[in-house]
Amino acid sequence: MNERASLRRRILVTLGVIVLFRLGQSLPTPQVTVRAPEIGHPLRWILDLLTGGGLATLPVFAFGVLPCLAAPRLLRGLIVLIPRLAALRSEGGAGARVLARVRRRLVAGLGLLGAVGVVLTGGQDVLDGAVTVACLTAGAVLVLRLTEVITDRGFGDGVRILLLAQVLAVLPPEFLRLYERTGWAAVAVMAVVTLSTTVITIVVAQGQRRVPVQYAKRMIGRRAFGGTPSYVPFRFPQANSPAVLAAVLLSVPVLLFGLGHPGWIAGYCVLVCLFAFARAAVRQDMDKVAGELVRVGGFVPGIRPGNPTAEYLDYVNRRIIAFGALCSGVVALIPVAGLALLDVGPTPLLAGVAVQVVLVFLVSVSLDTTRQIESLRRQRRYEPFLR
Structure with missing residues (x-):
């Protein structure tokens, strides 16, 4: 009964925060008007995805979770540049709390900069501008607090959940416009794109290569410990950054010359x-894994410990990375090719990248939330035995 009550409470907290977030994205900021890009503009959809579609009215939560997404990446850059911040990262829990405060201040600062930019482009007077800056900055800080509530008391990562909520709020109208332009062909193409992208993403995300590991037996007194077989799992790390980076590099020639030639897609x-x-390949160090196996008395059957093990693990890992990279290319190619077939405009690359990022993000959030629910259920199930 306690397990069901805990799960119900977390679900209600998550849904309640999502409702408040969407209300904040519908509440207009007083004394402000904006000029949003036209509906058919290629940047309009991307901006709507990032801000929850509030360009026309500029709501209190106008920036959505964009400051919360940008602040951690800005903080990582500052850690590299500022030695004091780098030292805080190695100080354990105390340093993590200080870095969390720095991240919150960065979110407030980014919200303030965005609000000032809105005021300067809108041409408001001093009083109205001050009200706008206060509302938008407070909205960015409140969104940060909502993400923390979901992370602490709800399901999943708060930033990802709220980003998912605002993306789902923008997608239906866009699909309706696409259907009005191309008819049932849009439904068929988007169904194939969604299904194929989802299946490939789930297969790559859930798949793993298990390298068997054997641990040497140790005698402690009269009892033998160790000797049980185990494995080292290898997965391909999922990310949307390769598709975004590739789109950025090709955006200038695509906007100038269009995407009609198959060479651009290839x-x-x-x-x-x-x-x-x-x-x-950069994120994984097989020498460190092999050294850790030697330290705990583990070895790969048939492979000598040390450098031979590191070379073998690197060989297996590179094959997995090559397959995962090929799957990433296919996943990125499917939406772009589908939208190019529909002839949605001169820039199907930007729309295709947006669709691919959204679909991969939806799948990853769903998988992470499912794993967290299952972990909580197992924890509640075995909690009486741990007391």
């Missing part, structure tokens, strides 16, 4: 594969 696919492979 070049985009190749760039995504290369960026995905490079990103995954």
